[in-house]
Amino acid sequence: MKKLINDPKNVVDESVAGFALAHADLVTLSTEPLFIARSDAPVSGKVGLVSGGGSGHEPLHAGFVGFGMLDAAVPGPVFTSPTPDPIIAATQAVDGGSGVLHIVKNYTGDVLNFETAADLAEAEGITVRTVIVDDDVAVKDSLYTAGRRGVAGTVLVEKIAGAAAERGDSLDEVATVAEKVVAQVRSMGVALTPSVVPHAGEPSFTLADDEIEIGIGIHGEPGRAKISLEPADQIVDRLLEPILEDLPFESGDDVLLFVNGMGGTPQIELYILYRRAAEVLAERGITVTRSLVGNYVTALEMQGASLTVLKLDDELTTLWDAPVQTAALRWGR
Amino acid sequence: MKKLINDPKNVVDESVAGFALAHADLVTLSTEPLFIARSDAPVSGKVGLVSGGGSGHEPLHAGFVGFGMLDAAVPGPVFTSPTPDPIIAATQAVDGGSGVLHIVKNYTGDVLNFETAADLAEAEGITVRTVIVDDDVAVKDSLYTAGRRGVAGTVLVEKIAGAAAERGDSLDEVATVAEKVVAQVRSMGVALTPSVVPHAGEPSFTLADDEIEIGIGIHGEPGRAKISLEPADQIVDRLLEPILEDLPFESGDDVLLFVNGMGGTPQIELYILYRRAAEVLAERGITVTRSLVGNYVTALEMQGASLTVLKLDDELTTLWDAPVQTAALRWGR
Amino acid sequence: MTVGTDWATAWVRGTIDTVSEHRAELISLDREIGDADHGENLDRGFQAVATKLDTLTPETPADVLKMVASTLISTVGGASGPLLGTAYLKAAGSIAGKTELGSADIVALLTAARDGVVLRGKAEPGDKTMIDAWTPAVEAAAAAEAAGADVPAVLSAAADAAEKGAADTEPLVARKGRASYLGERAIGHRDPGAQSSSLILREAAIAAGEK
């Protein structure tokens, strides 16, 4: 394991400290308990948005704290949900009197810790609503599993809900928009190499020199199948098929196409994937009206990528286009 | 070699095509010869900015084409300078009548091909000036070498010169600002793992499990020394010392601190480096007034990072802060 | 024969040590079918418990278990933090105010703990979770108590059953937690949470003086 770290125990604290230093114009840092909040939080009258989860997925979530997106991000240890304490503290810190929305990726740990935090925050008099993101179509038979995982689609939920909150929507309205995004977004990923959790020091899974894992999760949880390495275009077809079938996306739909890098994949490869995905969508009569390409929801240094498709309508498009000013996503100001 | 590619021969063409599709609002693509230009090029009366070089360093350069930065980017084959033809074509495409600045990283191939292109473009009646970026302090004794390499500092040159051009500076003025940035910026990098050029199929160098390469170039050219893996803070100290000594940066200076990922390094590690670098600068009385952290000048999937420090004054700060709208760097609009 | 606050304290001390000793093993079980952090998570939690224990002057066993509950909830995170935290919290509730616990109290405590995990996690037996250690443990403890066993024997029966339950998770497909994403591929691997729960229950028996 070669990493640019000091003591593995301090990875999250030091990284978050560096993040807060580098983006002091956007965020403030709380160390005890650990969370990152918008520097102007709480914004009076605005619905507060809190997300969080295990670290190792950067820029998710701290990179999306700022105007038009999240009010606070709560980083847990690497690949481990944060405990309720910092979630409660972050919820209190960003409550502007109009309630707080928790955006939670669907993992047992995240759901349980946010649930506990929401109960306790409600007990303190803060209205909390929770939206669970579960966009990963790789998980089949969700009745017999912990349910679909929340993966790259989370960024789209955070951006769009953030814009709704910023324009003054009520907590229920923001939650409704967030749920609409969840209902209309689907993702699936592939890994070429595993990632190494710093405190574990060993890869979380192994792949042979010519093997890839289709349907990988963002913690390196195995996916649908290990297969032999194929040309990128075929891999795109393999990922896109279950995504398109699932909603289903249909001819005439307008969509946002999001090619997400898992952390260790060079950008030159992400755009090769984008090219093919755009081609397939065009063949099916689906129009890509918005796009996003880059490392947004990562799994440490994993080599791989995920494809995400979100069905757009006027409301979602307007909210996507609205100004956002965060470390990792910024436009319009 | 596991990569998300199709035929290695088509990597650049397919990736650039995907890029142009994903960012059709910002850029237009020319395929024969291959270059990416601002969608509103040529901007009448504005100095045109053209950069380029081998591919594999994305988002450099195409990711920086757009309002307030480059007018065109010319991608060569992976790690190989483009030939003069596309450089000439790009130069013609973006000439708004006020001349064109070529921003060239200091490698023999880049310098020679841009030089030939500039000669031929001048013969066509376009005034061309060239700025050579050579910020890499890892190369010592530049008298006895091809000179210092142009690395991550190139982004800062492109942003600041782009802002100068956008506000209406003349070609000479834009060139003068670009040269000022070159004079005041210094970088140095480290690699933990090599990158694999698609057509070569093998790593360009090897590092043992506990070895890192200090002073690496962005093509995997070896650096100053192979050493044993150390804690991140020590690595930062090792990189920063030659940078600070070289200009030298002094107590009282305002600087932009730029931590650049080489492509395969997770963001969580980049911010750990940022934290220590900011700490060292503070100890020396140097004030970080602007910052940039991310994968901006990469070497395919190489794991590693570089540190860049730019001495700022009011003019450079204003130009840095000016609006920019490109795929990889965007603010203010 | 009954057990009291000293037993609860000894149980927790034993757990701190056993979790620390088995940290790597639990990480590696979790690497196979999860995300390689279970040992790290529990060790972080029980090290925090160790610090708190030094300053605690508990009057009842419930005081000890309540502290463990809130510390685990505050420091573990992941799935196991709220689940085990709730287990300790409900266990403490079931013996609130008591200073001495007999066999029936122990059965009530174990049952409450298990019910707490089910309440939060909604897992059923056979889902390949920590429930597969807790449920056999509760059943074995109840049977032993019904047969007149004393506290050490009840706890030994619970620990034996939990160990067997953890081992019996190996052939299962998981239906809860991260391992559920694996489908058939989880077969052949022991559930890390069931394993850690069986370690915890063994310490309860040892603290009561099982031979």
Added chain:
Amino acid sequence: MTVGTDWATAWVRGTIDTVSEHRAELISLDREIGDADHGENLDRGFQAVATKLDTLTPETPADVLKMVASTLISTVGGASGPLLGTAYLKAAGSIAGKTELGSADIVALLTAARDGVVLRGKAEPGDKTMIDAWTPAVEAAAAAEAAGADVPAVLSAAADAAEKGAADTEPLVARKGRASYLGERAIGHRDPGAQSSSLILREAAIAAGEK
């Protein structure tokens, strides 16, 4: 004995093949002290030359060399593209208009090529570049011509000297090109550009019928 357009065409055809055969070897030399693309760069260039050659109806050797020059400049990129392109361009210029070349013309051609590389790249002998193949080649050719050698013998002498020159780059520290960043670490590795230039010069001799 003189050589003409057929010789120039044969030389270029031979070069296309030898570059393709040695592609991997040149990549791997460049991997050691550069960026692993020299074989790829030249092969891309000479494959483009191959396409052009099929449609070219050259009247003089200079026509052939000019086409090679502009094709390499347009397709190779990197350092070697403009350098070798200039070499061919200047070589063509030195024999402009001639249809038959004697020994003195060959020496002039080689000298012009070498001077072109120096003009663009500013390298000196001993800098561990392609110049270390070209300069001994020019000198050996001039010496052979002065001693009355015919064209094949002049070109053979040049190719022999270039081969030796390429081998002699091995102990050198580089002072130009990417390898210069390596300092002492370049020692022990042959310069890829010197090697490819020696391959090119050998084809010139073979095309002239060297035995």
